[in-house]
Amino acid sequence: MxxxxxxxxxxxxxxxxxxxxxxxxxxxxxxxxxxxxxxxxxxxxxxxxxxxxxxxxxxxxxxxxxxxxxxxxxxxxxxxxxxxxxxxxxxxxxxxxxxxxxxxxxxxxxxxxRRDLVKGAAKHAFDLDQLESALRLEQHISQLGEQPETGARNTVIVCGGGFTGIEVATELPHRLRQILGEGSTPRVIVIERGNVIGGRWSEELREVIREASDELGVEWRLGAEIAEVNGQGIVLADGEVIESNTVIWTVGxxxxxxxxxxxxxxxxxxxxxxxxxxxxxxxxxxxxxxxxxxxxxxxxxxxxxxxxxxxxxxxxxxxxxxxxxxxxxxxxxxxxxxYVTCLDLGGWGAVYTEGWEQEVKLTRAEAKKLKLSITSELIYPPKADRKxxxxxxxxxxxxx
Ligand SMILES: Cc1cc2nc3c(=O)[nH]c(=O)nc-3n(C[C@H](O)[C@H](O)[C@H](O)COP(=O)(O)OP(=O)(O)OC[C@H]3O[C@@H](n4cnc5c(N)ncnc54)[C@H](O)[C@@H]3O)c2cc1C
Known part of the structure; x- marks a missing residue:
């Protein structure tokens, strides 16, 4: 049997x-x-x-x-x-x-x-977690240019500054300029509860992310706790409201x-x-x-x-x-x-580290080349050939 x-x-x-x-x-x-x-x-x-x-x-x-x-x-x-x-x-x-x-x-x-960690996130936030939800986000972003020009339209809020949050945040400035027009002023804001960027990562890696964010114009709101996501954007724990038509949830x-x-x-x-x-x-x-x-x-x-x-x-x-x-x-x-990390940093390039101490080995175009070979070749299934x-x-x- x-x-x-x-x-x-x-x-x-x-x-x-x-x-x-x-x-x-x-x-x-x-x-x-x-x-x-x-x-x-x-x-x-x-x-x-x-x-x-x-x-x-x-x-x-x-x-x-x-x-x-x-x-x-x-x-x-x-x-x-x-x-x-x-x-x-x-x-x-x-x-x-x-x-x-x-x-x-x-x-x-x-x-x-988990989209139930904050009031309103399940209903109002987008995410990139599964194919269907990532498709919904892409479709929404591609249609932003058809919405009336407002600060909320031009602002994307990324909830959480982990690897996924950083990859999408650094990818967006270029994409938003393409969609909203070259003269537009898109804002990408990462909301992060920690007081420093990437608190658990090596100082070297954090410095690279800081540099790339500065160059790309990605803003970080550190030490910020999201209390609610709603139809207008987000509300922080201290009551501040940030208006946005595009809130992306990446935490939990x-x-x-x-x-x-x-x-x-x-x-x-x-x-x-x-x-x-x-x-x-x-x-x-x-x-x-x-x-x-x-x-x-x-x-x-x-x-x-x-x-x-x-x-x-x-x-x-x-x-x-x-x-x-x-x-x-x-x-x-x-x-x-x-253990290695290879983090995409959008138009800036990427960063590649080795070891659990995350020693930075490659940055910018060199790391980007490696990132592309990992994500478009290395992690794909092998050829449909038994041997x-x-x-x-x-x-x-x-x-x-
Ligand atoms: C936006 C994003 C960016 C990421 N970036 C990176 C990165 O840069 N580097 C990296 O190393 N990792 C990254 N990850 C993490 C990586 O994708 C996951 O760690 C990896 O997919 C885990 O593989 P898995 O096989 O365990 O689960 P998955 O790839 O999620 O596969 C799960 C499978 O289980 C199936 N399934 C689910 N429920 C059931 C059920 N009830 N019955 C039967 N089948 C079921 C699903 O359909 C799927 O086929 C990222 C993840 C996301 C979402």
Whole structure:
């Protein structure tokens, strides 16, 4: 009888988990191990690029790749995990509730932005978190030129000065000038609760962001707490109102809610604590990966971040280990000691750092070139070719 590895999610972690599991099963010539990916769409949505233009193009089809590697795709949305019965109930394409049995379950359902943190944000703010919401924002921005010229039309407020907030804020001055006309005076304001830019990052990196923001004319309101988002713009905790037709929410990423159905330890972002093999303690048949997993990357106390960089590698390890546990071979300890950041800074360029101390290695055009190669090549799925896919899915190979 076939044994099944069921992977929930076709994002960076889920896709690589499927390829890596298929690779190990093929290496052991075990065609009786079935690898199934269950997700709403058979495509990889390239979330790190959602601050760019032409959002609808930022998807990569997965069916040819899955076909080439013997991975089965099931379209649907998982709703209930029955850990005891080793079964997942999902809504299929016809909206029917359907069971899917598993021998090993890999939870790879990613994360989403919390829009309920401030009054009015869910109703009035835009975001870049998912394809649909990023499309809505792009469409809104592209139509700003048709609105009557007011300060509110010309002002974009970015709520939160984290990586996503910075990438969209620095991208916007150029785009707004194109839309509003060269003589226009667009304002982009980042509202940040902390008293310094990027309080948790290295001084070197913060300095680069400061310089780029100054040059691009991106304004920072530091130590500012947003109390409300409404139809006029935002209200700060001290009562100040900033009028804007475009408020972009970027704060508060949370692991997918399916994590709550597994009674195990979770961190503040809702991620499941996993052991070195990416298994959820207490559940031999359940693994977690990507944005839903809190995994140690080394022995120094560093933990994987909710990044594509970590999701890709976590996916390769988890697929390998889920298959290894069915094959009865030794699992691999997840390790990812190298950590880099490459932050897009719009028309200024980009910044590239290495290590957890974020030592700046490249800036401006040089870093931008690297950023483009990462986001438009490196993080995309491999070619739909079995040999190439399996080579790149090897967790111990030196890719990304
Ligand atoms: C605007 C933005 C910019 C970013 N920039 C960067 C960056 O510069 N660098 C970087 O490294 N990272 C960046 N990230 C983070 C990165 O995109 C995530 O860390 C990464 O996508 C996580 O991969 P994942 O596979 O865990 O989840 P995802 O890529 O979110 O994939 C989740 C998958 O699960 C599926 N799914 C969800 N719910 C269900 C369900 N109930 N049943 C079945 N399937 C389900 C989804 O459809 C999807 O296929 C950015 C994210 C955003 C939003």
């Amino acid at each position: 076939k044994q099944k590895i069921l992977i929930l999610g076709a994002g960076f972690a889920g896709m690589w988990a499927a390829l890596s599991a298929a690779r190990l099963a093929a290496m052991h010539e075990r065609s009786d191990i079935e690898i199934v990916v269950l997700a709403p769409q058979p495509e990889l949505r390239v979330r790190p690029r959602f601050y760019e233009e032409k959002v609808e193009t930022l998807v990569s089809p997965l069916l040819p790749l899955f076909e080439a590697t013997g991975v089965k795709f099931v379209q649907g949305e998982a709703q209930r995990i029955d850990a005891e019965g080793q079964c997942v109930w999902y809504r299929n394409a016809k909206n029917e509730s359907t069971p899917e049995h598993y021998d090993r379950l890999v939870l790879a359902t990613g994360s989403h932005l 990423v949370q692991a997918n809610e399916l994590t709550q159905q597994i009674s195990a330890e979770r961190d503040a972002q809702g991620r499941l604590h996993v052991n070195e093999f990416l298994q959820v303690p207490g559940y031999d048949a359940i693994f977690a990966t990507g944005d839903v997993a809190r995994a140690a990357t080394d022995d120094k106390g560093n933990v994987a971040l909710m990044t594509c960089q970590h999701a890709i590698m976590l996916g390769r390890f988890v697929g390998h280990n889920a298959a290894a546990s069915l094959l009865g071979v030794e699992p691999l300890t997840y390790r990812q000691v190298n 190439i896919a399996f080579e790149t899915a090897d967790p111990l190979a030196a890719f990304v």
